[in-house]
Amino acid sequence: MIGASSIRKEGRAKVLGTACYTDDKLVPGALHGVTIRSQVPRGILRGIHFGEGIPWAEVTIVTAADIPGQNRVASVVHDQPFLVGIGEEITHMEQPVVLLAHPNRLLAERARNAVRLEVEELPAVLDIDASLELRPLIYGTANLLKEIRIAKGDPESVWATAAHVIEGEYRTGAQEQMYLEPNAMVASVERTDGVAHVTVWGSLQCPYYVHSALKQLFGLPAEQVRVVAMEMGGAFGGKEDYPSVNGGHAALLSWKAGLPVKLIYDREEDLACTTKRHPSRTRLRTAFDAEGHLLALTADFVLDGGAYATMSPVVLSRGAIHAAGVYRCPHVRIHARAAATNTPPPGAFRGFGAPQSLFALERHMDICAVKLGLDPVTLRRRNFLHTGDTMATGQIIREDLDLDGIMDRALAELGYHDKKAAHTVLNQEDSPLKRGVGFAVFMHGCGFTGGGEAYLASVAGVEGCPDGTVAVLAASTEMGQGKNTVFAQIVAETLKVPVEQVETAEVDTDRVPNSGPTVASRSTMMVGRILQDAASAFRQSLIQQGFLTEPYTPESFREAVRRAVAAHGSLRSYGQYHRPPNIQWDDATYQGDAYPTFSWACYAADVTVDLDTFEVKVEDFAAVQEVGRVVNPMLAEGQVEGGVAQGIGWGLWEEVTTRQGRMINNQMTNYIIPTSADLPRMKVVFLENPHPAGPGGAKGLGELPMDGPAPALVNALANALGPLRLDEVPMTPDRLLERCEEVTHG
Amino acid sequence: MAEPITLSLTVNGESRTLSVHPFARLLDLLREDLRLMGTKEGCGEGECGACSVLVNGQVVNSCLVPAVQVQGAEVVTVEGLAQGESLSSLQAAFLTYNGAQCGFCTPGMLVAATDLLRRCPTPDDGAIRDGLAGNLCRCTGYSKILDAVHAAAGEGEAAR
Ligand code: FES
Ligand code: FES
Numbered sequence: 016m017i018g019a020s021s022i023r024k025e026g027r028a029k030v031l032g033t034a035c036y037t038d039d040k041l042v043p044g045a046l047h048g049v050t051i052r053s054q055v056p057r058g059i060l061r062g063i064h065f066g067e068g069i070p071w072a073e074v075t076i077v078t079a080a081d082i083p084g085q086n087r088v089a090s091v092v093h094d095q096p097f098l099v100g101i102g103e104e105i106t107h108m109e110q111p112v113v114l115l116a117h118p119n120r121l122l123a124e125r126a127r128n129a130v131r132l133e134v135e136e137l138p139a140v141l142d143i144d145a146s147l148e149l150r151p152l153i154y155g156t157a158n159l160l161k162e163i164r165i166a167k168g169d170p171e172s173v174w175a176t177a178a179h180v181i182e183g184e185y186r187t188g189a190q191e192q193m194y195l196e197p198n199a200m201v202a203s204v205e206r207t208d209g210v211a212h213v214t215v216w217g218s219l220q221c222p223y224y225v226h227s228a229l230k231q232l233f234g235l236p237a238e239q240v241r242v243v244a245m246e247m248g249g250a251f252g253g254k255e256d257y258p259s260v261n262g263g264h265a266a267l268l269s270w271k272a273g274l275p276v277k278l279i280y281d282r283e284e285d286l287a288c289t290t291k292r293h294p295s296r297t298r299l300r301t302a303f304d305a306e307g308h309l310l311a312l313t314a315d316f317v318l319d320g321g322a323y324a325t326m327s328p329v330v331l332s333r334g335a336i337h338a339a340g341v342y343r344c345p346h347v348r349i350h351a352r353a354a355a356t357n358t359p360p361p362g363a364f365r366g367f368g369a370p371q372s373l374f375a376l377e378r379h380m381d382i383c384a385v386k387l388g389l390d391p392v393t394l395r396r397r398n399f400l401h402t403g404d405t406m407a408t409g410q411i412i413r414e415d416l417d418l419d420g421i422m423d424r425a426l427a428e429l430g431y432h433d434k435k436a437a438h439t440v441l442n443q444e445d446s447p448l449k450r451g452v453g454f455a456v457f458m459h460g461c462g463f464t465g466g467g468e469a470y471l472a473s474v475a476g477v478e479g480c481p482d483g484t485v486a487v488l489a490a491s492t493e494m495g496q497g498k499n500t501v502f503a504q505i506v507a508e509t510l511k512v513p514v515e516q517v518e519t520a521e522v523d524t525d526r527v528p529n530s531g532p533t534v535a536s537r538s539t540m541m542v543g544r545i546l547q548d549a550a551s552a553f554r555q556s557l558i559q560q561g562f563l564t565e566p567y568t569p570e571s572f573r574e575a576v577r578r579a580v581a582a583h584g585s586l587r588s589y590g591q592y593h594r595p596p597n598i599q600w601d602d603a604t605y606q607g608d609a610y611p612t613f614s615w616a617c618y619a620a621d622v623t624v625d626l627d628t629f630e631v632k633v634e635d636f637a638a639v640q641e642v643g644r645v646v647n648p649m650l651a652e653g654q655v656e657g658g659v660a661q662g663i664g665w666g667l668w669e670e671v672t673t674r675q676g677r678m679i680n681n682q683m684t685n686y687i688i689p690t691s692a693d694l695p696r697m698k699v700v701f702l703e704n705p706h707p708a709g710p711g712g713a714k715g716l717g718e719l720p721m722d723g724p725a726p727a728l729v730n731a732l733a734n735a736l737g738p739l740r741l742d743e744v745p746m747t748p749d750r751l752l753e754r755c756e757e758v759t760h761g
Numbered sequence: 762m763a764e765p766i767t768l769s770l771t772v773n774g775e776s777r778t779l780s781v782h783p784f785a786r787l788l789d790l791l792r793e794d795l796r797l798m799g800t801k802e803g804c805g806e807g808e809c810g811a812c813s814v815l816v817n818g819q820v821v822n823s824c825l826v827p828a829v830q831v832q833g834a835e836v837v838t839v840e841g842l843a844q845g846e847s848l849s850s851l852q853a854a855f856l857t858y859n860g861a862q863c864g865f866c867t868p869g870m871l872v873a874a875t876d877l878l879r880r881c882p883t884p885d886d887g888a889i890r891d892g893l894a895g896n897l898c899r900c901t902g903y904s905k906i907l908d909a910v911h912a913a914a915g916e917g918e919a920a921r
Contacts, residue, residue, distance in 0.1 A: 022856060029864030030852040030871065032799020032839035039798035193899050195803045195811055195865035248801070248865025249899050282804045495863030495900045649905075653859045656902030683808035683897070691903040692894040696886070 016508035017711035020649035024499035024519065025246070037199035037218045037245040038279050045201065046075060046116035048268045048278035049127040052109040052288065053099070055136050056357040056675045057153070060099050062133035063113055069126045075272040077114040079103070082267065084234030088259050089227040092160075092324035095360070097232060097263050105134060106153070106322035107359050108677035109288045111260070116268040116276050139357035141676050143296050143319050146354035154355030160320040161328035161353045163335045165605045167407050168346035170302070170311035177302035177310050181383050185299070185375035186743040187725070189319075189671035190292035190664075191678070192364050193688050194494075196248020197285040198257060202265035203275040213266050214241040219258035220250045221532035222490045226524050228259035229266055244522035250494040251661070252363030255534050256325050257289045286681035290362025291671060293318040293330055293353070297338070297375035302346075307387050309398045311346035314338040316372050320353035321360035326367075327353040332464045334368025336609045337722075339407040340376040341418055341456050342398040347407040358676030363534060365661065366721035369459055374744060377455035377726035381733060391730070395422065395456055409606045413597075415704060418615060421639055422456050425617035428637035428698045429454075434621055435734070442735065447626040450634075451735025454619035455726035460610030461715030462537040465602055468611070469594040473531035475545045476589035477506055477553045478520065479580045483573035485510065485553070486520040487546060488587065489530040491538045493519070496717055497650035498538050504646055505543045505710045509550035512569045528589060536614070536715030539646060541592060543710035548590035556588060595708065612706050614714045616640035618659070618723030622731040626755070629748035631667050631732065637698040638723070643706040643714030651716055655699045658720025664689050666725035666744045770831050772797070773841030787823040787831055788812045791838060799839035799868045803897070810896030813869035814838045820876045822895075839868035842875060850913040851875055860909035862900035870896045874910050883914050 028034040053060075063078065065071055079086055079100030086100065087093040099105050099112050113130055117123040139153075140146045146158045154160065174180055200217040213233055219225055222242040229240045242262070247254065265278040280288070295318050302311040316338050320327035335351035384394040399418040405411050426432065431452050438450035462468050475489040487502045503517040510517070520526055530542045557563040562582075563575035579586045600607035621635040638655050645651045668687045672680045680686045705712020725744045732751070733741050739754045746754075765780040772795060779794050791797045791814070803811035805824045812823040815837040842849045851874050854860065861867040870893065877884060877892035884892060889910050890903070898906065 020859075023859060023861070025864070026856045026859075026861055027848075029861040029867050030848060030855045031843060032797075032868045034864050035798070036801070036865065038802075041796070195809060195863065195897065195899055196801070197803070247863060248803075249863040251899070281802075282806070495861075497862075649859045653862055653901055653905050656904045657862065657900045658902075660902035661899070682806060683804040684806060688897060688899060689902075690894045690897060691890040691906070694903055696904055696907075697902065 016504045016514055017644065017646050019504065020647055021500050021504055021514050023497060023650070024503060025493060034246045036196055036248055037201060037216060038277070040201055040216060040245065042201055042275045042277060045275045045277045046118055046268065046272055047120040047123045048114060048116045048265055048276045049123045050111050050264060051113040051115065051127055051130045051132070052111055053105040053132060053134065054108065055105060055134050056108050056139035056141065058105045058134040058136040060101050060103055060105055060112060060132065061135055062101065064131040064133065066129035066131060069129045073117060074126050075116040075268055077267045077271050081271055082232065083270070085231050087231065088263065089231045090256060090259065090325060091328050095323035095325065097260065097267065107357050108675055109359055111264065114264050114268050116272055139675070141356055141358060143317050143354050146356050147317070153357060158355045159352050160324045160355050161331050163332060163351040163605060165335055165347065165349040165407050167409065170313050170346040170348050173302045173311040173346050178305040179303045179387060180300065181386055182300045183379045183382055184742060185297045185378055187295045187371045187374050188745055189294045189361065190364060190669050191286055191671060191686055192251040192253030194249030194251060194253055197280045197282055198254065198261055198289055199279045200258070200262050200265035201275065201277050202269040204266065204269040210239065211235065212239050212241065214243070215262045215266055216243045216245050217258055217262055218247045218254055219244055219262065220254045220492050220494060220534060222492065222522055222524050223529045224256065224532055225258050225262045228263055232263045232266070233270070242524045244492045247492060247494040251365045252367065252534065253290060255363035255532065257362060282683060283681050286686065287678050288359060290325065290360060292364040293320065293327065293361040293368065293371065295371035297372060299375055299379045301379065301383060303383065303387060307389050307394050307397050309342050309344045312339055312344050313348040314372065316349065316351040318353045318368065318371065319356055319358065319361065321356055321358045323360045325360040325362045329464060330363065330368040333460065334372040336408060336460065336464060337369040338372035338376060340373060341400050341458050341615065343400050343404045349407060356676065365658065366718050367535065370665070370722045370725065373457045373722045374726045377457060378729055378742065381453070381730045392422070392426065408609045410608045414612060414706060416615065418456060421615055421641055421702060422617040424700060424702065425454060425619045425637045425639040428639060428700060429619040429621060429635055431619055449624045449626060449735040450622070451731040451733070452619065452621050453727050453730025453734050454617055455723045455730065456617045457722045458613040458615045459536060459715065459719040459722055460613050462541045462611055463535050465600040465609055468541060468592055471531040471592065473542060473545060473592045474528040474589055475530040475542050476528060476549045476587050477546065479576040479586035481577065481580050483577035485517045485576060487517065488520050488527045489542055489546065490522055490524065490527050491530050491542050492522050492533045494533065496654060497647060498533070500650060501539050501646045502543065502546055506546055506550045508711060509547050510554055510572065512572050516569060516573060536717045536719065539713050540709040540715050543713060544708065545590040545592055547710040549588045552590065553588035611708050612714055614640060614642040614716060614719045616719055616723055618727045620724070620727040620731045622728060622735060624732060624735050629751045633663055633695050633728065636695055638720060639700040639702065640719060641702045641704050642716045642719065643709050644703050644712035645701045646711065646713050648701070651701065652699045654716055655720045656697055659697055659724050660689050660694055662721050662724025663694065663728065666728040666746065668745055668747060670745050670747050766829060768828060768832050770833060771835045773837055781828050783829065785828040787814070787826040787828050790828040791823060797838050797840050801865055801868060803865065810869045810873060811866055813872040813896060815872060815876060820873050839871055842871055849875070850916045851878070851909070854909040854913040858905050858909040858912055860901065860906045866896060866898040870898065870906060878914055884910065
């Protein structure tokens with residue numbers, strides 16, 4: 016079962032068109048909700064005016080004054096209001112201020128346009144530089160949402176004597192998740208005997224995040240709040256933290272109206288208002304000896320965190336830990352800051368800070384190779400981490416690690432060396448078409464950072480059903496990654512039954528325990544492992560209670576479950592995460608095992624640049640990774656291919672253009688994601704190396720593919736074009752033209 | 762509010778007569794009036810193809826088509842691709858080859874691919890890429906979709 020390309024569990028409903036996404040849910044009598052948002056980046060809200068021509072008596076109106084509990088979104092830091100109240104500060108464009116609902120969608124839309132906000136404007140901070148220079152102070156005492164320092168050895172002792180000291184500054188832009196299904200919520204508040212029950216159905220990754228947010232918003236106990244995850248049309252992190260906001264909004268409208276409410280964003284609203292990948296600026300300084308051994312590395316890593324903390328503290332943490340990459344280095348200092356700005360808060364997006372810091376480092380390594388007179392393969396080979404080495408946080412690599420093997424395989428898959436030689440000859444010709452190859456070597460930490468998994472203490476379970484099948488009980492959501500199928504495979508393997516005998520229970524907080532959020536490449540490895548334990552316990556109890564004897568057939572197992580359920584009414588077993596004793600983490604010093612393990616990879620790209628149009632074509636791409644054991648090769652390949660596509664988009668095309676911090680190209684027409692005509696076939700290879708912590712040896716996979724494409728592509732561009740200032744993504748045609756002109760115009 | 766208008770058309774082989782808002786889009790008619798929820802709205806501006814349906818055999822973005830224009834037309838949506846319980850070759854291939862991940866682009870993708878195979882029964886990668894370039898997918902990177910279309914073409918989808 017583990018290792019088989021089982022067919023996606025919910026696939027049939029998806030190809031038939033019967034899979035039920037949030038807006039597909041039939042909700043009789045539902046009102047249509049809309050949101051009124053600020054149109055200034057910073058100011059004090061002085062008044063709300065309701066214009067003429069709207070039958071306001073028919074419209075449900077919610078402002079901050081209507082909030083029954085706390086007007087703060089439960090998150091890492093409780094700093095973000097659901098709605099800005101009169102006299103309070105507006106801190107970014109498109110900040111929610113008023114909610115409206117009406118049975119008629121068109122009328123709700125007209126009503127939205129009839130509300131005017133009176134705001135006393137204040138000067139705003141719109142980028143990292145202004146934020147760090149406190150022009151002006153807008154958040155806390157230093158405009159910092161979070162600051163992290165990681166220290167190993169003493170870089171200061173190295174600079175003066177090192178043969179080479181090389182510095183560089185790198186930037187990455189925001190990126191929109193662009194899940195195909197825009198954010199959507201349905202809410203219903205029912206009152207029986209004066210007791211309110213709030214239910215939210217939505218497109219959301221983390222049911223228990225939304226559950227916590229609703230409890231705090233309404234001041235209700237857990238049992239009066241219910242969250243149900245509907246079929247999800249993609250998420251990629253974009254439905255990790257934001258659903259706490261729009262889920263709360265939908266519920267507030269229903270609370271006030273006494274009727275169910277649908278709050279469905281259209282694409283323009285979704286793009287302008289919801290979270291994106293954090294823009295970043297990284298300054299690196301590295302010292303090498305004469306042979307190219309890395310002696311010291313310092314990183315000043317800054318994220319634009321927007322107006323509220325949202326996920327920034329944890330995104331920053333992952334970015335900081337990945338900043339030293341896959342290299343052995345005795346002296347490291349990492350200073351990481353998430354700077355507050357008056358922009359719509361960024362949030363989670365596949366990769367979660369790591370793509371930003373890894374872009375900087377992997378681009379920097381190529382630049383260092385040029386300066387050292389080494390080829391990029393040799394420089395990396397000289398500095399790779401090996402089993403027994405210590406990373407920046409003091410984490411010792413305990414698993415077998417063969418980065419040379421991973422890199423060599425990727426280069427072979429691409430035909431790197433031959434292509435590089437051929438391109439060098441070709442690029443001498445007087446043609447606008449220039450070819451280049453490049454690659455990046457990187458890792459991605461599996462599961463939550465540091466003490467996160469221990470803090471979550473996730474629970475998941477299995478339940479016998481009356482028909483003898485087994486249901487998986489977990490709050491982990493299906494967003495297309497294949498969780499339903501992979502969980503079923505893990506449980507089926509443990510129970511020694513066919514995967515058809517295992518199904519996933521609906522993700523409803525009334526039914527499933529809190530297996531933690533569906534993020535951080537943690538579902539397969541972390542939750543899968545808990546399910547393995549739960550399934551073992553389930554089988555054990557069937558045996559102990561005399562329903563089952565070993566050895567058994569799938570049919571006798573089914574019969575045993577049937578009889579046990581008939582006898583007991585229900586039969587469930589749960590498992591819980593326990594921190595393995597050899598994993599230690601100190602959050603105060605940022606020392607210890609940042610992750611239980613890492614997935615490792617090398618991605619290589621072959622590109623053509625057209626110097627007439629500055630367009631870049633990706634001719635070939637190889638993605639080689641070691642992710643422990645692969646549970647479902649077909650689904651895993653799909654994850655890699657999709658992640659690489661997003662990484663290519665971020666590296667070359669996907670530019671978020673802003674005015675006053677607001678995205679102004681907030682349409683699919685002018686925010687360009689890859690189409691089928693833009694991408695090559697990819698060579699995807701898994702080098703298996705089962706890891707004892709994961710179920711059947713599996714590690715995390717979902718985010719890894721996002722980390723490698725951007726640096727591999729820009730390294731390939733540098734190979735094609737020579738010494739240009741290629742220090743930023745996306746490297747759009749406009750930006751590439753600019754960089755070429757820098758050289759021609761000196 | 763504007764007066765509703767009455768329309769007659771054939772949807773997935775069934776003739777329907779209904780009264781719709783004069784500014785309604787074909788997408789609204791399908792989803793709101795006929796409750797055929799398979800057709801999705803990803804952008805509402807003709808960019809993503811999630812709302813693709815066949816109108817008189819042509820692929821259109823139903824978010825761009827005014828409902829009034831389909832008077833008397835034959836419309837096929839994703840719900841019309843299977844024959845009862847049995848999936849079309851394309852649907853079966855999307856299932857087998859993991860052509861659907863989140864599944865939100867899938868209905869439109871299947872409709873567009875059905876049309877493609879009718880016009881071009883054995884397309885190569887390039888022809889599939891061009892044929893589906895109007896249908897965005899954010900999950901798959903398209904490779905598995907190409908595999909699925911090839912597999913369905915091999916099974917003679919076009920003959921159906
Ligand atoms: S919804 Fe019609 S093309 Fe996107
Ligand atoms: S499968 Fe998710 S958008 Fe295509």
